[in-house]
Amino acid sequence: MGSNMSAANSGAAKRPRTWPAILLIVLAVAAIVAVIWRVDTAPRTDDAYAYADTIGVSPEVSGKIVTLAVRDNQAVKQGDLLFQIDPRPYQYALQRAQAALVQLDAQIPLTQRSVNAQTFGATAARSAVARAQAAANQASDTLARMQPLIGKGYISADDLDRARTAQRSALAELASAEAQAREAQAAVSSVDALVAQRSVLQAEIATAQLNLEYATVRAPFDGRVAELRTTVGQYVSAQKPVFTLIDTRHWYVIANFRENELGQIRPGTRATVYLMSNTSIRFSGTVDSVGFGVDPQDGGGTANGLPNIQRSINWVHVAQRFPVKILVDRPDPQLFRIGTSAVAVVRPREHAAAAAGGAQS
Secondary structure (H helix, E strand, O other), rough: OHHHHHHHHHHHHHHOOOHHHHHHHHHHHHHHHHHHHHHHHHOEEEEEEEEEEEEEOOOOOEEEEEEEOOOOOOEEEEOEEEEEEEHHHHHHHHHHHHHHHHHHHHHHHHHHHHHHHHHHHHHHHHHHHHHHHHHHHHHHHHHHHHHHHHHHOOOOOOHHHHHHHHHHHHHHHHHHHHHHHHHHHHHHOOOHHHHHHHHHHHHHHHHHHHHHHEEEEEEEOOOEOOOOOOOOOOOEEEOOOEEEEEEEEOOOOEEEHHHHHHHHHHOOOOEEEEEOOOOEEEEEEEEEOOOOOOOOOOOOOOOOOOOOOOOOOOOOOOOOOOEEEEEEEEHHHHHHHOOEEEEEEHEEEEEEEHHHHHOOO
């Protein structure tokens, strides 16, 4: 009996215990399911970086910098003075245009009086033409009446000759009066050209005033100066950037997600991001847009202007990544820098729940 019990105990001790292995397999399967569920419900990527819009601060006019009110990496507010170009050439241009307008305004009344006198002379000349025309008509009528009477002896030849002479004299006076009338009319000038010139000077004054305003360059929005590589005395040209201004009003995280994760990501989807410079702070955000093109890098021609996103394994076919632009709700201005590495997690279910709640309300 004792030998049988000892044999049974030794057999049980030799049988392997399978429940730890089964437990490990169950836990592994659960972990895999959790990871798959997590990826499907909250896609995540560490291929992301902080981004903000930038502009090149370019003056509208050329000249030497006489005041530089900012330094590199300085934060500025909208309307703050950035730099000033020497305003003297533009002040002189404005004064010159204003003086020309004053001179023209004085010249216009004088010219108008001269025009009035010329117009009066032309009117008098036309009246002289009318009188000469009447005298010529009368002399011609007199001659026409006298010619039939000479044959009947009612008038003498001398009377007829005097009538002919009077007619020729009247016609000559008419021709002279018409020539004087034409000259008088041609002499009549106009102030229209001067008035048009006045409009040109007013436009020049407005341009000079605008250029004078352009000599002072101010911040168009809240931002931060970057790539400042100049100082007072530098000659700057119009339309050429002097430095870069980062628009700090809006910060984004550009997160590159695999193409098989884009199905549930759309504008309005909520997201959580954090920066690698301080992983302890989480920022909420909203998907602003989803990229619709990248450089395929298939050995063909480069798609100009499209994002270039590197694939990690060139000899294995991996899913392409597309940029997702996430607008950060309340970014920390001290932490966010363009190009800072970030991690982004999007939450499509929150977007769906918010949309459903809005539809029900």
